[in-house]
Amino acid sequence: MSKFRLFGGGKARNAFERCPGWVRAIDLAEDDTHRLSDSDLAQSLSGLRQRHQNGESLDDLLAETFAIVREAAVRTLGERPFHEQLIGGAALHLGSVVEMRTGEGKTLTAVLPACLHALAGKGVHVLTANDYLAARDAEWMGPVYRFLGLRSALLSEDDRSDKRDTVYNADVVYGTPSGFAYDYLRDNLTYTKEEVVQHGHFSAIVDEADLVMLDEVSILPQITAPADGPSDHARLAGLATRLKRDVHYEVDEVRRTVSPTEQGMALVEDWLGAAVYSGDDVGLARRVSLALQVKELYVKDRDYAVVDGAIRIIDAATQRLLTDRRLGTGLDQALDAKEGLTVRRERQALAEIGQHGYLRLYPHLAGMAGVVKGEGEAYRDFYGLEALIVAPRRPVRRVDHEPVVYPDDAAMLRAMRKTVDEKRAAGRPVLVGTASDEIASKISLTLQAGGIEHDVLDARNHGFEAEIVARAGHPGAVTVLTRMAGRGVDIRLAEPEGPGLFVLGLGPLTSRRLELHLRGRAGRWGDPGESAFFLSFEDPHLSLPRPFERLGDAADADEPAVNRLITRSIEATLNRLSARTTEKSAHALRYAAVQEEQRAAVYTRRKDILTNGFTREQVNSLVEKVMRSFVIDARAGTEDVEGLSTTIRNHYPATVGLDVIAAGLSGDPTSKARADLIEAVVRDALSASAARESDLGPDVAAELRRRVMLAVMNQQWAVQLRDLDDTRDSLFLRTAAGGDPLTEYRRAASRLAARMWKEIDEQFVGYWFSVQVTIT
Ligand SMILES: Nc1ncnc2c1ncn2[C@@H]1O[C@H](COP(=O)(O)OP(=O)(O)OP(=O)(O)O)[C@@H](O)[C@H]1O
CATH class of the missing domain: 3.40.50.300 (P-loop containing nucleotide triphosphate hydrolases)
Incomplete structure (x- = not known):
């Protein structure tokens, strides 16, 4: 029996203690499975699927499933999974990050838990570092799945014309994190449930986990559209060259931030003749910050190169020039400006999710990598996963x-x-x-x-x-x-x-x-x-x-x-480099968490509307809520009479007269007069809504309610993404004098979220009454 070592413990350790028992059971079943005909073997897998449906847990079915898959691998690939692979597969099933040395056969190992989880019929996603590896593994392992009557498919990043809904109908889908994440984002911009291609997130097995789960956490798959942003980048780049490091601003290379000093802030405001740091125009404050960031943190020919009059990003790890890689909204433009190139048109994100955020969507997540040792803590902190080392099958003779x-x-x-x-x-x-x-x-x-x-x-x-x-x-x-x-x-x-x-x-x-x-x-x-x-x-x-x-x-x-000292110095350098990478990732994730939480709320609501529609009752209660807040928020006295009248008229065809509004606003928000006005406006708006419903007819009304709500949410979420970004970058400036940027960011983000939800409600009401419907 092969040994396996654990770090971490607690619950995970108890679970892993079952591994040796499983391996024995799989070996015991070998003679029986060996005697089965090809079709009986496939048949027994579907029998297991049935038993799972009848309530047997995947844990209980592991040994039998692995035995069948092992036999299928022998018959199709001529490779019989070793004990190390069985243990690796079991550990993946238990949701851990498994270290299996290069060449130990991780590709085949993943097939074992993939088949087990496929019994649940909810789709298993196998993610790896790039398109090439995904295609190679899908093709290589395809015969095993086919033999067992399971469908496997490749989600290709290049070929977006694929019938993706068919891809996701497969039992096991191979692809890259950004390929999967992109579909997830696209699904969350759709208007009908038929357009959605992913059937939820159930189980993910990540190969090359070190790269995918740790190094590339901040890769941010995005869906974007052109934005009409202000183009003062060139002017701000000029300003940045006049500011002096350590006098006008300070640089934190690890956190990758640039914060102006008081002296710097004063100078910037003086030059621009605008109150950059008052918080009124976070967009401007952010663009100043970006100009300083590209000046200090992005070094030409280290981080990027200028090729044929355009910026090309250099991959930090491979030193390769990347095609089509962008740094992010605003940064690319600031970089263009720094290099005196034509500033590209800014693009606005309609949807985005970090690779980390995407992976966390899977209730079952597991990873495997050639080296895990030394990184157990990062896997635990970032994903709550335990790390496990499967000792190599044969001692390394290298x-x-x-x-x-x-x-x-x-x-x-x-x-x-x-x-x-x-x-x-x-x-x-x-x-x-x-x-x-x-x-x-x-x-x-x-x-x-x-x-x-x-x-x-x-x-x-x-x-x-x-x-x-x-x-x-x-x-x-x-x-x-x-x-x-x-x-x-x-x-x-x-x-x-x-x-x-x-x-x-x-x-x-x-x-x-x-x-x-x-x-x-x-x-x-x-x-x-x-x-x-x-x-x-x-x-x-x-x-x-x-x-x-x-x-x-x-x-x-x-x-x-x-000599020993040099060796030690190299060790120290490697430790420093890895600590730095981890710290950078951790820092990025702390910020990403804020957006993740908000996105989850928006997408949950959206999913509900996509599946269940937005009902008449929901519309009515929204109309009521919005009207109520308009009336309550209006100031007492005569000054707001016109204002309130315009506001409500902008949202629905109101029939409440100015005299009624004036009477209602004569008292403070808790007065009887105000309560009467609320009631009058709500009643008026609800009857307009009922009229709207009957004009449209039930089917069109239902369709419109859903579409309008989804459209408004799409739009507001894009605004929110931009505002969060702007806030995040400008906070480094505003908190330069002291205060913790992350805390500030969280606070500002929740204020923005409250504003977004309010906007969604109000915009919905406005559109619900005003959208012209042409039936073709
Ligand atoms: N049980 C087995 N019996 C025989 N050969 C096997 C078995 N499992 C894997 N192999 C072979 O071992 C080789 C290495 O497999 P694989 O590429 O999956 O390793 P890996 O662990 O992913 O390595 P890397 O870390 O380099 O990606 C392949 O040629 C594969 O066919």
Whole structure:
């Protein structure tokens, strides 16, 4: 029996204690399932589905299901899931984040809980890092599902013309988080329930969880429309260049905020001749903030590049230029202005949800990753999930060498060429990887200069060429990898008894996880293998203490520096980098939570209306509520008589005369006169509503009530998203003098939410009476 280790505990630990029992039961069932015919095997799965419907829990059905799936995998793929995979699958079922080393077979592992959860008939979503992996896994595992009579489908990000409702009818859907999130957002902008494609959220299994659940939490899938925003970005960019860091504003690199000092605020207001910080125009305050943010936090050729007169964002992890990646409303425009380019038209978000927010919609959520160790706390904090390590099936035989540091990049590359040449000459397949595009291209040039033939696996579109992967395991083959290409590349040795793959990683340092991913390309399945890492003193992340800098300078040009202190310094750098990433994510999530809560409220209400309609009674009580508040909010005395009369007339065809209004407003809001006026207005509005109903006829009225309410909610939610964004960014400015921006933001957000709900009610009433209906 394989061992598995746990950190965390409590309830999770009790549940995991069942794993060994399950594994025994699955093994015991093996002979029986083995004897079943193909069709009987599929039949027994549908029998389990029936039993689940009759009340047996998924826990109770786990062993039988896994036994059937195991047999199906043997018959279709010729692969029999190992104990480690059974335990991994059970842990996924229990909703944890499972560490299974690269090559341990996570793809097949996920099929076990996916089939189990498919018994519930509510759809299981398997999410992975990119389209390529989703397509590969869906196709690869498809035969197992088909064999068992289950439907599996691929949700492709590229091909949006798919019949998506058919995709979601499948038992198991493979896709990317943003692909799923996009459909969720689209569903929440629809007007009829027939247009909705997702059948709710039940169970999600996330592959490459480290990337999807931790690193990319703040990726924000959005549906946008052009907005007509003010375009003073160019002027504000000019202003930003005149302000001085630490005099007029302060920068927090980790939180990625820029806050003006008192002196700075005074200067800005003076220049603009407007009260930027009074809170009246949060939009302007935000644009000032954005101008400062792009000035300080977005560095040209590190974070973005200007290509053919347009901004292209550089992916921090891969150093690759991203096409179509935007930073977010306002930021892109501020960046255009900073670079003196034509400012793009602003777009307004109609709907958005962070990847984290989307994943949290699933009551059952589980993840798997090659490395989980060290990140248990983040999974717990962000998702409330426990982390679990499944020990590798065979001990890793790979020899990992400590990183060594060369005086500069050129020396590092020369050493790389020498090492590659030696290993290749000895008949070993060699893989050279780096996180940086720049270094990757230099690797290739250096190898070329040395006459060393090689393939480059650069996964431009997240896909890699199968032939290159196939060649990569041959003796003497040299392959250069960029980071993303490392994910999921499965290099098989052409000579399993040979010395194994040699992996050489090159700086700059990024994260321990990436390093382990790269090293993990070698020594899979207990294969022999070896890995080494070369860095250089030019590495921007590597802050070595002074003596070592001198050591680097003084050293013979090609002599690497390696000693305990350097190793420790590298460790410290990696720890710092990962703490920083986690802190950034945590910070982003604290803010996102505010929006998430409001979105949940809006979408819940919307879903109710989409499914049940917006009834006549609901309309009436809304009409009553809105009229009541108009009358109560009006001031006593004569001054508001005209005002109130206009307000109510703007909302429905009122017949209440000015004299009645004047009489009603003669007392304070608690007076008898006021109560009478409320009653008169409400009665008048309700009878107008009844007339409207009968003019339209029941069917059209029902349709209109629903559509108007949904349209108003769509519109107001878009306004709310913009206001929340503006508030968030301008608060850094307003709270610069003190106070906690998050607390301020929460407070402001709830004020905005109250305003939004009130607007929704009032706008609904206005439209309900005024929308022209043409029946075609
Ligand atoms: N039970 C099994 N029996 C035989 N081969 C298996 C089994 N499970 C998985 N494999 C093989 O192991 C290899 C690695 O599988 P897979 O790519 O799913 O690993 P992984 O854990 O996802 O690795 P990575 O972290 O690199 O994505 C594949 O070639 C797969 O066919």
